[in-house]
Amino acid sequence: MSISRKLGILVFCGVPAIVGGGIVYAIWGSYTPVIIYETLLLLVAGGFISK
Numbered sequence: 001m002s003i004s005r006k007l008g009i010l011v012f013c014g015v016p017a018i019v020g021g022g023i024v025y026a027i028w029g030s031y032t033p034v035i036i037y038e039t040l041l042l043l044v045a046g047g048f049i050s051k
Contacts, residue, residue, distance in 0.1 A: 006049050013045040 017038055024037045 001049075001051060009048050010045060013041055013048075017041050 020041070021034050021038060024034050025031065027033075
């Protein structure tokens with residue numbers, strides 16, 4: 001997998017991390033669910049990049 005594709009995947013996962021983190025915080029009003037959400041996104045992005 002080329003470097004540009006890996007960076008594209010990181011950008012593709014970065015946008016939901018920012019927007020989704022705000023939505024998760026607005027729904028639950030705490031940073032604990034946001035940290036869980038961000039961790040899951042990080043694991044998924046890491047899985048894509050490791051291929």
